[in-house]
Amino acid sequence: xxxxxxxIGQMSLAGLDEWSSVRxxxxxxxFCNQGGKVRRxxxxxxxxxxxxxxxxxxxxxxxxxxxxxxxxxxxxxxxxGIDGMSVEELRQWFSSHYHEFQSQIITGKYRVESVxxxxxxxxxxxxxxLGIPTxxxxxxxxxISQVLSLHYDPTFSDRSYGFRPDRGAHDALRQAGQxxxxxRDWIVDIDLEKFFDTVNHDRLMWLLGxxxxxxxxxxxxxxxxxxxxxKDGLVSQGVKGMPQGSPLSPLLSNIILDELDKELEVRGxxxxxxxxxxxxxxxxxxxxxxxxxSLTAFIEQRMLLKVNKSKSKISRxxxxxxxxHSILIEGRLGLSKTSEQRLKAKLKQLTQRNRGISLxxxxxxxxxxxxxxxxxFKNAQMIGRLKAIEGWLNRRIRCFRxxxxxxxxxxxxxxxRLGVPWNRSWATAGISKGWYRLSVTPAAHEAMNLKWxxxxxxxxxxxxxxxxxxxxxxxxxxxxxx
DNA sequence: CACGTCTTGAC
RNA sequence: UUUGUCAAGACGUG
Numbered sequence: 046x047x048x049x050x051x052x053i054g055q056m057s058l059a060g061l062d063e064w065s066s067v068r069x070x071x072x073x074x075x076f077c078n079q080g081g082k083v084r085r086x087x088x089x090x091x092x093x094x095x096x097x098x099x100x101x102x103x104x105x106x107x108x109x110x111x112x113x114x115x116x117x118x119x120x121x122x123x124x125x126g127i128d129g130m131s132v133e134e135l136r137q138w139f140s141s142h143y144h145e146f147q148s149q150i151i152t153g154k155y156r157v158e159s160v161x162x163x164x165x166x167x168x169x170x171x172x173x174x175l176g177i178p179t180x181x182x183x184x185x186x187x188x189i190s191q192v193l194s195l196h197y198d199p200t201f202s203d204r205s206y207g208f209r210p211d212r213g214a215h216d217a218l219r220q221a222g223q224x225x226x227x228x229r230d231w232i233v234d235i236d237l238e239k240f241f242d243t244v245n246h247d248r249l250m251w252l253l254g255x256x257x258x259x260x261x262x263x264x265x266x267x268x269x270x271x272x273x274x275x276k277d278g279l280v281s282q283g284v285k286g287m288p289q290g291s292p293l294s295p296l297l298s299n300i301i302l303d304e305l306d307k308e309l310e311v312r313g314x315x316x317x318x319x320x321x322x323x324x325x326x327x328x329x330x331x332x333x334x335x336x337x338x339s340l341t342a343f344i345e346q347r348m349l350l351k352v353n354k355s356k357s358k359i360s361r362x363x364x365x366x367x368x369x370h371s372i373l374i375e376g377r378l379g380l381s382k383t384s385e386q387r388l389k390a391k392l393k394q395l396t397q398r399n400r401g402i403s404l405x406x407x408x409x410x411x412x413x414x415x416x417x418x419x420x421x422f423k424n425a426q427m428i429g430r431l432k433a434i435e436g437w438l439n440r441r442i443r444c445f446r447x448x449x450x451x452x453x454x455x456x457x458x459x460x461x462r463l464g465v466p467w468n469r470s471w472a473t474a475g476i477s478k479g480w481y482r483l484s485v486t487p488a489a490h491e492a493m494n495l496k497w498x499x500x501x502x503x504x505x506x507x508x509x510x511x512x513x514x515x516x517x518x519x520x521x522x523x524x525x526x527x
Numbered sequence: 528c529a530c531g532t533c534t535t536g537a538c
Numbered sequence: 539u540u541u542g543u544c545a546a547g548a549c550g551u552g
Contacts (some may be wrong), residue, residue, distance in 0.1 A: 120531090123541055164539050175543045190543085207538060213545030234548030283543090295538085298543095320538040320543090368537055384536090413548070417535025420547045488530045 059353045067506040101259045104192045106147045114187035115139055118180060118292075124181030127161045142243065150185065153261040154434050157182055157268040160288045168387060174290030178276050186269060186293040189262070194296055195258075201299060202306035207320030208295035214319060214368045214425065218378055221324060222319045225362045227374025229326035231313055231333040232365055235340060236356035240321040242286040245272050245349045249287075249301060260429040268295060269386040295320070300302045301348075308343060317367075322366055335357040370425055380427040388418055389434065404446055404501060411503040419506055431507045442503070444484040450474075463492035 059080070104110060115147070119132045150157040160176035167173045178186065198209055204218035219246065225232075237243075250267055257263055270287055287294050298320060309316045309325065314336070316325040325340070327333050337359055341352045342447035356451065362372035371379035395410060402410075450456035453474045460470035465488045473488040483489060 121542080124539085126541095163540060175541045183542085186542095194543095208543045210544075215545070217537085240549095272536085288541085292542060294541095295543040297537095321536065328550090413534040414546065415535090417546085419531095421536040421545090423546095 047249050051406070054234055079086070088129050091309055101192060101257065101262055102151055102526050105188050105262070110188055111139075111143075111147070111184075114184055114191060117187050118183050123180070123183065124164060124177065126177050126182065128179050128181070130180045136179070137288070139184070144460075153264060156184065157185075157265075157266075157267065158270050159273040159280050160290070162274050162276045169383075173289070175290040178269075178270075178272070178288065182269070182272075183292055185265075185522050186291050190293050190296050192510065193257075194397050197219055197296065197300060198305075202310060202318070204316055205299060205303065205306050205318045206319065207322070208299055214421075215321045217317050218368055218370055218424065221326065222372055222376040224315045224317075224326040225372050225374070227495040229328050229364050230374060231327050231330055232362060232372075233325040233327065233333050233336045233340070234356075234358055234359050234360055234365065234367075235323040235325070235337070235343070235344070236353040237321040237323075238351040238353035239384055240298065240350065240358075241289045243349075243351050244284050244287050244297075244301060248349055249297065252300060252304070266293070268486075280294075304348060307342065308347075309340075311339050318498065319368060322367065324365070330359065373426060378425045380422055380425040381431055384422065385409075385430060385434065389437070392438055392441070396438070404442075406451070407442075407445065408501055410505050412502070415506055416509075419509055419513075423510060428507070428510070435506050438506075440481075440484055440496060442498075443489050444480050446493065447483050447489065460488055460492045463497060467494050 071100075074096065082500065090464075119136055122132060125131050149240070158179045158181075160178050163177055165173050165174045165175060194210065201209065204220065206212045206214070206220075229317060246267075249270070250263065253263060253266060253292050269291065271281040271282060272288065274288070287297060302318065302321070306316075306318060314325050315327070316323060318324075327336055327338055341354070341357070344350050344352050362376075364375060365371050366381040369381050369384040371381050391414065392411070394406065395414070400407075446459075447456060450459055457467075457470040457474035460474060461467055469488050473483065473486050475487070478482055
């Protein structure tokens with residue numbers, strides 16, 4: 046469903062009388078940069094479509110949709126909700142209770158259960174509250190999400206990038222960089238305060254009602270919104286907010302914030318939105334200030350959401366932290382300070398002294414992490430930063446290897462085996478100044494040099510980074526097929 | 528091209 | 539222990 050061909054909507058093409066199904070194909074050859082225009086034109090026609098009122102429930106409970114939803118929920122391998130049913134048990138349950146399940150949804154008899162509260166630490170240090178629905182409920186929500194997404198997503202703004210099929214953080218960053226390169230280098234950074242918790246139920250339900258005609262579906266979504274949170278035996282129900290951790294929440298958040306996109310569009314602003322992270326790019330400081338205050342008013346008064354005034358600010362591109370990146374004045378991307386710190390913290394943990402694992406196993410654990418990290422940040426301008434990070438990591442690995450020698454004798458043997466003369470091997474192995482001091486000693490550098498790092502097979506950030514730089518900038522082409 | 532396993536990142 | 543959506547990469551089975 047995700048890769049390759051997928052029917053994403055319907056349109057009437059110029060010159061054709063009948064409605065034709067349209068497919069978007071990734072990896073073909075036309076409309077690369079101009080594709081946005083074509084897409085936008087098509088989008089405005091899609092809003093006239095009234096299909097949302099018809100056959101929605103039928104699509105949701107159709108065998109193919111439910112099976113696809115089940116596959117997704119199972120492959121996520123998420124933990125059980127309040128009823129203790131695991132995703133593997135869900136698979137069993139689904140095949141035996143299929144028809145009963147289906148009719149419960151259609152008739153509106155389906156019971157939604159409370160969500161299980163789980164607290165997880167946020168990367169910045171705070172605590173994030175998750176509401177984990179039952180595996181069954183996750184299945185229903187996933188099924189709804191898949192169908193609603195087909196109808197809603199084509200009508201969303203071209204400048205909205207979060208949680209949407211065929212759009213990622215890289216696309217958002219590319220657009221932000223484009224705007225900055227055109228001289229819009231004053232950034233209005235809007236931070237919505239705990240967005241998921243402040244969503245107004247009545248307003249969301251009204252919004253959904255404008256496009257969804259099916260009352261039982263609306264009621265079902267309403268049940269999910271009002272599902273209580275179970276915390277040690279007590280259920281607490283809120284009149285606002287939606288559970289973070291339910292499959293429907295990302296789509297609903299886009300449905301709500303689409304209103305903001307539309308307002309920004311009629312005002313003619315250049316903006317990029319990724320979920321609740323919004324930046325507006327303007328050409329001067331005074332207009333940035335104007336935009337910040339007027340948007341704050343719009344969001345709080347019209348949309349009934351809250352703007353975090355201490356975190357919302359106007360900033361320059363190079364001091365920005367948008368999706369882990371900063372932006373340079375020419376519009377190219379940089380690596381944000383916090384992104385570097387997070388990587389180092391993670392590597393530090395993995396290369397810690399304790400772990401009774403072999404060097405081979407350490408490299409095996411390190412490589413996929415380094416590869417994955419670089420893959421996300423490869424578009425940033427960061428040769429110098431990578432050199433520093435890699436030098437730091439190599440020191441830690443030398444340290445790790447030396448620490449595996451419990452006795453001075455085994456260390457001297459190691460150094461000698463790696464090409465250091467016996468006398469110097471003995472001399473450095475005899476130093477009892479601590480592992481760090483030993484790791485920066487000339488003999489250690491000589492033994493564990495670049496060649497050695499090549500032989501242990503450690504993924505090199507710098508090497509692979511420059512390799513990616515040489516490659517063509519991988520443009521995503523979209524071809525329209527009728 | 529399809530289906531899996533794993534990793535990273537954004538929110 | 540930790541939910542969710544999305545994107546990207548690596549590997550594997552045909």
